Amino acid sequence: MTAFILVAGAHTGGWVWRDVAAALTDAGAQAYAVTLTGMGGGDGGNGGNGGDGGNGGDRPVDLETHIDELVRLIDQVEARDVVLVGHCYGIHPVRGAADRRPERIARIVHVEIGIPQDGDPAIKLVSDQTVRERVLSLSTEGGGTLPAPTVEEWQRWGSVAGLPAEALARLTEHAAPQSLATFTQPLRLSGAAAELPTTGVLCTANGSSIAVVESLVGMGDPAFQALADPRVTFFELDTGHWPMLSAPRELVNVLLRAAAGEGHRVAAGVRERPAHLRPFLMDVEERPRERTGRVDLHLPDADGPRPAVVFVHGGPVPAGARPTPRDWPAFVGYAQYVAGLGAVGVTVDHRLHELTAYGRAADDIAEAIDLVRADPRVDGDRVALWFVSAGGLLSADWLAAPPSWLRCVAASYPILAPLPGWGLADSRFHPAAAARGAGRLPIVLTRVGLERPEIAVTVEEFVSAAADCGAAVEVIDVPLGHHGFETVDPTDASRAAVERAVRSVLGHLGAGTD
Known part of the structure; x- marks a missing residue:
């Protein structure tokens, strides 16, 4: 017994x-x-x-x-x-x-x-x-x-x-x-x-x-x-x-x-290769890459200051995880793709090692953005922020009060409201509530059809809130896409969604995309 x-x-x-x-x-x-x-x-x-x-x-x-x-x-x-x-x-x-x-x-x-x-x-x-x-x-x-x-x-x-x-x-x-x-x-x-x-x-x-x-x-x-x-x-x-x-x-x-x-x-x-370490779904031309502290710049072949796209990973990512997110194939792939189209692609390792660290991660992102905007190869008045997965909560500050240099916010399969049990209900990290402050700031949202239900609810809450306040949201759907589709769903539809999202963001930056 x-x-x-x-x-x-x-x-x-x-x-x-x-x-x-x-x-x-x-x-x-x-x-x-x-x-x-x-x-x-x-x-x-x-x-x-x-x-x-x-x-x-x-x-x-x-x-x-x-x-x-x-x-x-x-x-x-x-x-x-x-x-x-x-x-x-x-x-x-x-x-x-x-x-x-x-x-x-x-x-x-x-x-x-x-x-x-x-x-x-x-x-x-x-x-x-x-x-x-x-x-x-x-x-x-x-x-x-x-x-x-x-x-x-x-x-x-x-x-x-x-x-x-x-x-x-x-x-x-x-x-x-x-x-x-x-x-x-x-x-x-x-x-x-x-x-x-x-x-x-x-x-x-x-x-x-x-x-x-x-x-x-x-x-x-x-x-x-x-x-x-x-x-x-x-x-x-x-x-x-x-x-x-x-x-x-x-x-x-x-x-x-x-x-x-x-x-x-x-x-x-x-025993298999983890999903986040599988190859990026597109072949992209390799561009020069420079590392300063927690920030990597993926540089275009262009003269003069260029606009930049800063990619913000999700988490929590354990402190001991190796490789760190800025070396994951999806983030490197996005940044290299952007660089190949004439903008500076930026990947960042922020310290969202546990759910209690969103404040620290937000500080890391703000510090990284200051570093990027101060670089002479970057046009500091033309910057886009691209948030991924649980990094979506970090978009709230920027949506609530967008600075003049922020030309676009993008998000891929994001979490856009605190999930139950995360202990963030009363925090500032609530993009669905912050959307009313976005004004006409362009927002490019990539949504996957096979999302976990508890995450999909937050996306729909955000889309509804954005519509109510007249925010300029472009939704790109990947009907058969999963969370992290860039490395788990290498289909033509997935590639088309990535291409559309990237070109839309670069269009808002006024970057050359030929």
Whole structure:
């Protein structure tokens, strides 16, 4: 018999697993829905699992308190196979307990959460900047707990997509304030948990997916190579951040399959050349290339200052990824193509290494643009900015208040509004909202027909907002194109779309395109 120990996320207790635990029991498994100390909330206790764990109030509740409670529960479980399931915050005590009892654990399941490392506090994996700042501020002020979210604040923890109104109301009613020390105390691991079989449950409505995982592995950063281990599997659920409430039947099926060792493995896919390192879909003439700091200039064969097109990559791209984006075939291909048509093509490595770094990336782009405009071979009054994928959010500043030298903004399969779970809802990085400031600035938007739904929604939001305010948007469609089509869909239609977009941008710059 398999025993599932279900550990809830921030501000919640075992009650969130009620339907999942019942269905697992009906399927012949044991299910322990844990309420950790201090997280019982308005649900009236722990339902027989977890609880105060013998803490007795003799020390503050922190991450170690919760780890100790899980270790004691593991020691009490008689089933041969123990599967530890952690949702959101819950994965931190789960991995801590697994590290202390690795011989008892058959598998760790991460529901909607990454893999914390030794020394990581739980707050590190919280994507919402407002929540992170609030935890750190309250800790500095000597506060003891983080107040439970209001009904409007749950979206800061993740997408509420698929969550019935009754479930959201119950989530709010039973939510508990949580000890700040559980968020700020570093997780201490010996490394034993890293050897255990692991499954990730990814909820696509919250912006996570198997494609994203495979992309991270394909970046070449050693930090993500463990995800390609054959002992690591993945499942996707088409719902938001709380699948135990929005899709309990589907989650139960996934948990049972995970316990049986099933799931998608990325190892086979990463043996191939990653999509972003495949050849550019067009043969372009090689042009001279000069590197200064994080900026590369691809130079045309022309006298006098020439207009420039600055290509802005997406991400997050791990800091250890090699090659870096300015050496990826698509960006080199675009820049060389532009240079061959008489403009300066510019590729940039900015530091969007994690979702929390959009501000730093925006500063890098502004610095790069200043460097480019100051170069004597560039006409500083004729510049276009071309944003790609998640780099699309970085277009917001330029759309909101376009400078006179900005003659065109282009975007290819962009993300044009913050995705759920990214923690950027209240940030300045919201191009769909910024479009009203663009005026008659030309915008060239390349849209792919086979886009991920959560990204396609942001593009449609932008197009609608731009139409409402009279912005000059040219939409170029690639009906059978995928995200990153320049290296994955080398078709005549794709090549035609690239040619049209490039020539349109150069036309707005007044660059020669013969």
